[in-house]
Structures are given as structure tokens and as C-alpha cells.
Amino acid sequence: MRRRFVKHRLAVCGGLVVVAFYLAAAFADFLAYSDPGKLDAQRILVPPQRVSLWSAGRFSPHVYRLVRTRNPETLVLDYSADRSVEIPVVLFAHGYPYRLFGLFPTDIHWIGTRGEPTESSLFLLGSDALGRDLFSRLVVGTRTSLTIGLVGVCISLVLGVILGAVSGFYGGIVDLVIQRVIEMLRAIPTLPLWLGLAAAIPPTWSVTSVYFTITLIVSFVGWTELARELRGRIMSLRHEDFVLAAELCGARPRRIMFVHMIPACTSHIIATATLALPTMISSETALSFLGLGLRSPAISLGVLLNGAQNIQAVALYPWLISPALPTAVIVLAFNLMGDGLRDAADPYA
């Protein structure tokens, strides 16, 4: 299976991108050089900045100090660079404190400015309507979205594997009921369902509860695909002679299930899970985008895109739409990878 996957060039590319994204998510706080939640009324809607690498013929990365002006006619805020003040940008700078992997307290970030606070000087991708650094928010938001996908898939996996396996192994009335339930769930348009469920989340709930509820909601439908897939595999495995051979040795159902059946399905499970992940991520993004999923102060790709809902604003401040790019890339990469995995798992499907 590994050999067939590696032959799939696009899938390998997708896989590398996925790994890169998850690495970024693991080190999100390290990569986010500014505190993603810190408001700054003086730095609203700053456009993306250029980092100059050379200063007087010497390698010395720096940005210029921002000067805020208001256009007297249009009353639109303008930012210009004060070329006289260079603010050096340095690697491994000290910034806001955080815990790496939630364990080790530190305040080192990959870059930062020296002399002036990073929060008010460095805006690689600009800032949002509340003056928060978009790059940092993007990194942290990506982490949220990616983990929601992962947790959602885990929930789907547990549900799907158990129900699918039971359905396929025992057949009969159990199978009939589970299949009908799946059929019904699949007939419901997912979005209204999600909207309805998400609208039911009380606005007073904490960010964490909302996070887990949203995860539950997006996996509510996700498990059906996995259960169907697994049921089909288990059913066809039941007719394999090696399963009968094991039964004739006196092996009990549990052994048959775990020694002979589930391992034969792992590649399918992995492939289906990989293909389910991007659906989960885009579902969360869509919900939050509509304002029914995660809400500020939580940060996710959908929450960030929510700020880009107004097309006139986007036209004026195009950098607000930048969260669309990582969303598209991660979803695409997952699909490519999942596709390759599925082909590799079952070259005859």
C-alpha cells in the first residue's frame, strides 16, 4: 500500500502540505508573533507590510514605523511608513507569554521587533478592523480549525467503526435499523440541520463548550459515510474463507473481529477518515462564517472569514480575505492525500 501511495505524486504533495500545516498548528503560538487577541485602536486595518532586508548595504531586516493619517476627504484611514525610523526585525524574539504545547511556559516567537512592541509595529498580513495582527490570528485560527477537524473525525471514527462493524458483522435486524437511520440522515440537507443545531447553542456558553458542541455537530453526519464503508467491507469479509477457517478453529467473534476483520479494513478507515477531515474543516468554517459556529473571541478560519463577509469592505481592505487561502489549500491538500490513500488502499475500487 505504501508503494502505491508513493507512486501517486499529487497525493504525496498533498500529504506534505498536510504535515506542514499540522506542524504549523503545533507551533502556532511560536509562529504567532503578536498576541492574536490584543485590540489596538491605533492600528485598525493596517495594510500588509513589507520587511526590508538591507539597511545601508548591510543585512539587517527591518520595518518602518507606521504613521496613521486620515484622508480628509474620504475620511478613510491611511498608514504610511516613516522612513526615518527603522525598527529592526529579529529572529527568536521575546513577545507575549504562552505555553509551548500547553506545557512549557515561554515567550519566544520566531520573529519580533526590537525597540518597539511587536504588537504595534509588525503586520506581515495587515490587521483587522479591531487592530489585531492578521498573520498571528491566521496561524492560531488554523490551529483551531485543524483540531476541530481532527476531533470531529475521531468522534466519527468511533461511531462509524462501531456501528459499521456491528451492522456488517451481525446483519439481520440490527443492520436493517442502522442502515435505515443512515439513509435518513443522508437524505437531510446538512446545512439546514447544522444551522438549526448550531443556532441552538446558547450564546452564553464558554468558548470551549461551543468548540466541542460544534465539533459534535459536524461529526453528526460525518460518521455515516464511514459506517457504510466499513459495513460493506466487513460484510464482504464475512464471506472470505479465512474468516470461516478461523471460526472452524473455534475463534470467538471478538478474535475474528480484531484479528481478521478490522485490520483488513484499516487502510479503508484511514482513507475515509482522511477524506472526511476536509469536510469537517469546511463545515466548521462555513458555520463560523455565517456567525452560527465559533464566535469571537474564539479564533478559527471561519471566524476570520466572517470579517470578510461584507464585500465592500473586502474591496477596500483586500487582505481581510487572506484566510480563504489557507482554508482552500488545506482542504485541497487533504482531499489529494485522501484520494491517493483510497486508491492505494483499494486499487480496484
Add this chain to the structure above:
Amino acid sequence: MPADVILRVRGLTKHFGVARDGEAASADILRAVDDVSFSVRRAKTLALVGESGCGKTTAVRCIVRAMPPTSGNVWFRTTAGGVVDLAALNEAGLRPLRAEIQMVFQDPYSSLNPRLSVLDIIAEPLVVSGVRNRTVIRDRVANLLELVGLRPDHMARYPNAFSGGERQRIGIARALALHPRLVIADEAVSALDVSVRAQILNLLLELQDRYHISYLLVSHDLGIVKHISDQVGVMYVGQMVESADCQAIYRRPLHPYTAALLAAVPIPDPRRRRAAYAAPGEAASPRNPPPGCTFHPRCQHAIPRCKLERPQWAELEPGRFVRCHRAHELQLRGIEA
């Protein structure tokens, strides 16, 4: 049950309900196996012969209880000497007997789990029966591999490293792991190349001579059957139509279907081309078998009685059972050796 009989099947019947909602209207029943009786003797081979759909595979699957029979008895003589009815036991009651009846399958590819090494495959019966000591298991597997003509140092390999014939040997080794008294071989060589078939057939014969195992063989190939069996039972549309000693059945069949089968077997000798007589038409469907004798629409010798009355399973001569109204009067041709 005579002392040398190890397995006696009486009136074995398996019906599949085709009806979906449980109400079994009579026409919705598929009579896969219908009142089949035979005995397998110790260290001897009984072959069930028949064309596809005749119920031979279903019959053996009922005997090993891969599915429950609808009715009938399957008496088995255990190592301890007692006789139990396998058809009446539940899963827990069967488990201790599993070691004594093993099976060799037709498809050398689907019968071995591709994800387990040969060691794990052959060791599975041992592990399930409670052997835990790795060295004991390895030694036993090495012995078994040698026994079936494979190199013991290949036990760490996976099935895909072996050819069809070698896989079949692995399957035989697995079946032998718990010293079974009865081995059921379902078309065990028909998926193999001609040049490999002979190796496996000879291996089965050798093992029988050495360990006094009884075989219940299922095959559609009358050539293979002649090489390995002591007794033959011929099945047609779920019923046993004739059973007898191997030599006798080939030389002088008593049932017209047996005769038709023998006449249809191509003989590998261009000098013995035969005026092709084959029974016309094709086997009836077990879903809707003809009334009376199921073979009558294809039978040259059918009389009006055959259409109306179902013939009884009767012992015409000592050891020769047949299900035909006219068996006593017909002179049918067999094959001269």
C-alpha cells in the same frame, strides 16, 4: 453407528428462505440440501460429486456448522469415543469439537489472511486452543510446514510470497495443526494448475495413510474423485441420487444421472472419443425443482411414474444406495479403466 464410521449424516436438509418478511410461502424456499444421508469411515475418503448448484458445498458447510441445518442429524464420533450430534449443538458446545473437524478450502487466495504471516496463520488454531508458549508454537509450525513439503524457514513470510500450490499446502498445514480426525476438502485442488494438482492430491493421500485421517471431499471433477476417494456420493439439485464404492460407481452406475456425468467427462485420449451423449438441458433450479424425480426432464429412461412420484433413497445392493424408480432394471454404461 458402526465402529469404523466417524461421521454419519442422516436426512440433512437446508432450506434458505427467499421471502424477505419472514412469512415463508412455499414457493419462496430454496431447497439447497434436501434429505441427504451418508457415512464417512475412519481413514477413508468419501467424495461428494455434482455440478454447480447441487448443494454439495452447502451440505459440508452445514456439517461444519458454518450455517445451521434446517433438519437432520450429523453424528460425529469424538476422540473420546462418544457420539455427538453436531446439528443439535450450540456454538459453545461445538467449540471443543472444532479441533477434530477441519477444512481445506477451494480458493488458495481467499483462504489465507493476507495480513498474517504464515507462522500466525498456521499457529491460529493452536493459539485459539490455548497454547501460549512461543517456542512450542514455532516448533509445531515448523513441523507442520515440513510435513506439507514447505521450508520451515519461510514461516515469517506472508501468503503473497507463495504460489497457489504452496498456499494450498499452507492451508493444509493449518487444518492439520490440531490433529483433526476428519478433514473436509471443498474443491481443494480445482483452482490449481494441472501440473500442481497432482502434487496436492498425492500429499492428501500420503497424509491420510500416515495419520489415518478421514476425508470428506467435495468436487465436480470425476477424475480427481477417482484418484482420491474410497466412496462416492453423487448429488443432483440438493439430493443425493447415488452412493457407492468408488470402483463400482465408475464401472457400473445405477442412476441415469451418474451415467450421464460419466459420459460427459472428456477423456484425455483422442482414440477414445465418444459418441457424445450428454443429458439434454441443464440442471433444474433448487428454487423450483420439478415434481417427482428431479432428474426426469433430462432423463432418457424416464417413465410417467418418474414425473409424479419422488423416488426413495434405497439400498439396492449391499453398500449401494440409489434414488431411482428404475435402478433395478436399467443397464447403464460406465467407464472401462
Add this chain to the structure above:
Amino acid sequence: MTHRVRSAIGPVARFICRRLAIGLLTIWAISVLSFTIIQLPPGDFVSNYVARLSQTGGVGTAEDVARLRADLGLDRPAYVRYVHWAWNVLHGDFGRSLDLERPVSELISERLGLTLLVALGGLFFAWVFALPIGIYCASHRGSIAEYVLTVIGMVGMAVPAFLLSLFAMYVAFRYFDVDLGTVQSPQYLDAPASLGKTVDLIRHLILPTAILGLGAMTRLFRILRANLLDEIGKPYVVTARAKGMRELALIVKYPTRIALNPFVSTVGLMLPQLVSGSLIISLVMSLPTLGPLLLRALLAQDMFLAGAIMLVLATLTVVGMLISDLLLAWLDPRIRLQY
């Protein structure tokens, strides 16, 4: 006896009955689900209403609140309310929107046409493009065009519809100075129906339908291509070739015919996705379909309206899936004759 009756009505009829029964069951389950969802949020319309009222300076006394509750039946147990609601729905009465203070059926029927138009338009788009592209890719395997089309298909399938529409709107607004967030050009807004108005409407709908169709199209195209490649290797294709048929005639006649089956059956499964997609695209592009109405109703806890919209959408989907099943039975004799 029953067996005779069943065989007398024939396999096709039995198949249809079975499907119908499942469909009805699904709709019933959905009605319960919709009703439950509406009941989930803490508080109800009245408490929301009172909260809003007090924000704007109005005051509701406890008696007022209780009377309003009693009027709306909110003081009775949930199952009673469900039965009451379902009974009315069965008689075509969806109740009144509490928020917009208009009959729900009126609100829905205003917007149903456009909703259907967008969803079916997307489906049409998907079909029309997926079929030739799928056949082309299967018959030109390994060509550069096939590779490019496959990659485009991948992108189209992967990128969520709302991102695509957001992007399309941005491009249109920024570079073509067209505001896509309307369904009608300003000059036609209050104009009576005319050819010009219809053309204008269609022009505004092309992009949303295309975006909606793109996702479905790429999915269909990939399924069709995979099925075709599968079928092309089958012995009956070799047989047809051995008869002396031309390659193209061969692919069009045999494998396509068989590969169409999963095609039709996936259309059924795709309908829920299309409906969802059309909702979210409408929300982004502010098309007056049921999408924005549903969102508004949910946010306002306008129970009758939200429940009715969910029920209507789900029913439409179930009906669509039923049609696709029947189509499949008509297409494939194996299903038609063996069921």
C-alpha cells in the same frame, strides 16, 4: 397468499412502494428532528421577543407574557405542540411567522421558486458538463488534457462553495465593478415582468448556479470517469470490440450506459449537498432564496418558520432522491427485474 398478491403487483411496483415507504418515514423523522431542533435553545420566542422589546424601551408585564405564551400554545407539553403542528402542516397550514408576522406558507412560496431554480440549475450545469468531460477523460487516458481536467476537478471538489462565491464576488466587484450581491439590476427592481427583466435575472443567476454546479460537476465527473475506466476493462467491451465495433461507438454505447447508473444514483445523494450549497451561496451573494430566510428565522427563534423551511427543504430532497431511484430502476434492468 400474500406472496401471490405481492408478485401480482410486480417487482417495479414493489420497488416503488418500498422506496415510497422509506421516503415517508424519512420525512416524518425529519419533521420530528426539525421540531426538536427548534425546541432546543433555552428560552422561546416570547422571551426573545420580550428581551428585544425591553431593549427598545417597551415593557411587557408578566400577564402579557403568559397570555402571549398561552395564545401561541407554548405552555403545553412539547409532544402536544408537535402533534398540533404536524396536523396543521398536513392540512397545508404552516402557521404564521412570529417574527415577520406573515403566514409561513406565503413567505416560503415567495422564495421557493428561486431556491429550486438555483439548485436545479446547479444540477443541470453539473450534468451537462460532467458527462462529456468524463467520457473524454476515460477515452483519452494518460493525455495531458485528462491530467489537467483531473486537477481542475480536484480543486473544484475541494474548495468549499462559499469560498468560491466569496472569491467570485470579490473579483467581480474589484475588477469588473459588478455587485453580485443582488438578484436584479436596480433599474428592474420594481419594473413589471418583461423580457428584459427575465434576461437580467438569468444573467445574475448564472454565476451562483455555475459555482454551485461546479462542485457537483467535479464530483460527478470523477465518479463517471472511475466507473467508465472500470467498465472499459470488462469482457463484454472486449466482446463488442471483437465484433468489429469502433472504439468511440463502443465507449458511448456500452460502458457509458452502465456507468450512468452510479451517476444517477449519486445524483440522489448529491441533492442534499446541492440544497445546502445553494443556501450558503445565497447567503454569501444575498440571493432571496430560503437560505437567508432560514438563517434569520433561526437567529430569531422563529419556530414555525424555521421548522417549515427545514421540512420543506428535506421533503424536496427526499422527493428528488425518490425520483433518482425510480430513474435508476428504469435505467438498470438488473434492479428493475430482480427486486
Add this chain to the structure above:
Amino acid sequence: MLDRAAAVLDAQPVLEVRDLRVHFDDYDGIVRAVDGVSFQVMPGRTVGIVGESGCGKSVMARSILRIVDRGSRVVGGSVLLRRRSGVEDLMQLEPDSRPMREIRGREIALVFQEPMTSFSPVHTVGSQIIEAVRLHSGSSRAEARREAIRQLEHVGTPHPGYIMEQYAWQLSGGLRQRAMLAMALVGGPSVLIADEPTTALDVTTQAQVLELLHSLQHQSGMALMLITHDFGVVAQIADDVVVMYLGRVVEQGPADAIFHDPRHPYTRALLSSMPSVIAKPRARLATLPGAVPHPLNRPPGCAFHPRCASAIPGRCDRDTPRQSVVQPSHSVNCHLYHEADPT
């Protein structure tokens, strides 16, 4: 029987395969599926091509009609077809060209092992036969229908009108194979290639189909090329036999010579290892050691040498044996016979 043999003695072969080579790309390399095969098919006679799995017999049949699967290609040799208009080399034609398509079905027809999957499951049997008729005659639909029914009657199907309206999966195995034959014969081919036509059938049905093939051939005088792994079937109906092993011919000759005077060690071993109904009960069989190697790992020299009891070290494992004629029309590719016949 004898008259027929005499009549064809001076006849020209209707199909002649010369040094045919077909390769295909496998995951792990190039498989030489057919590697220099030559034989002739005489009009009115039956050639049995016998061999075990992987010997290349099916690939060869398809290459003759130029319908090999993707990834396979004919890399050399010629297939000469004698038509009324003269002799034509099929290897010189483009696979999807009009001349090649006209040869398919009209000059050379093909019947496969699995009649179930050889018919499209969503078209009726009748529509597929009608299509074959119209491909070759351009007749109207009604005429084609009558012709199709006539062909079905010809191959002995009961109720041909009813069979026409059925789907292949609704028919029994025997009827399917008969319908398949009817479809193959509508073009009135001069050569019928039957690839394992009876392998999927029960033994009584097999006897019926073999009998049918025999009588059809007798009536029309077409040549029959029967591909099978079953020596029994070959013995029953073939006039000439070609034995193949791993893409090469090891021995060919008249059926009687092959069965009663086999020369190649492979043919001999195979014949003596065959379980047969005429053997004594429980007789031990002679065995051939080992298994057929994967065509990708074909042993050098004579491909059979690792399993051959009389292999000559230093020779059989190095040199590819040439063809030696041991009797008129009986030849063998084996080093053992090179010494006896120093040509």
C-alpha cells in the same frame, strides 16, 4: 474423417501465426507474454492450444484480433490471414482501422470463457446479436432481427424469440454460451477462436457445447482454434495440438501424436500427472516439481528446465531450444532432440 483429412492435406492454412511476440508492462517490468509463437490453422480443422496459467494463450488469441489490453503491445511477428482477396498480415493493420474492424467478426470471431460477463448486463441478448448482424451486413433492423433469431435456432437454443428479449444474467450458463456462439457466427467467420469456452460450464453442459462446436464446424467448414487448459477437452475435439509453456510453444503436432507419442518432457509430465477417470482408484499420480513461475521471472534458456527431470546442465539453462521436427507435422522445442536431429 479420413476424407476430410485428405482434402485438407494440400490445402493452404487459413491462418498462420509466425514468430508472434507480445509484451505488456507489468508493475515490476516488462512481461514477455507471447515470445515467438508460430503455428498454422487449417480450414475445417480444429487446433487445440493447451497450456497452464500464464502461458500466454489468451493474450495470443487477443493479439491475433489486435484487441490486446492497454499496456500490451505486439512487438514482432506476423499473423497471416488467407482471404478471398489474398493473404493479409494483420500485424500491419492499425488496431482501430476499418480494415481491421472488418476482419473482426467477419473473418475471425472470438468467444470467451465467461459468457456472463461477455454480454452487457443492461442490453438484451437480442439487441447485442442484432448489433453484430448489422455491423457486418448493413441490413435493416427487422432483417437483422430475423437473422439473429435464425442464428439462435442454429445453435440449438429453444424459444429463440424469447431468448432475444432476455438479459444475459437471466439465462443459464449453457444458454448464454450458445447465445455467445450465435453472436460470434453471424458474420460467417472462416476462423473461430474459442478461449476456454467450456471452463465455466458444468460437465454435462460442457459436453453439449463441445458437441455443438464440433457440428457447427462440420457444417460450415470453418477453422476452430480452441484455447484451453484441459487436455481432456483437447483430446475430445482437436485435430492438431499446440502445447505452450510461459509464452512459447514447446511441442506441436497431430492430436494422436501428442497424446500417444509426446516428446517434450513438459507434455509428458503433464499427461502423466493428470487425474483421470480411467485411472485406478487411489492411484498415485506422477508429479511435476515446483509451480509455473510468474511470466516476469521466466527462467533463461528453456523456460521449463528448472522443473525438467532430463534437463542438461549448461545447455538447457542457457540456450533457447530451437524447433526440431520429429515426425512430419510433429515438432518439439527441446534440446534433447537437437542431438538426435543435427539440422
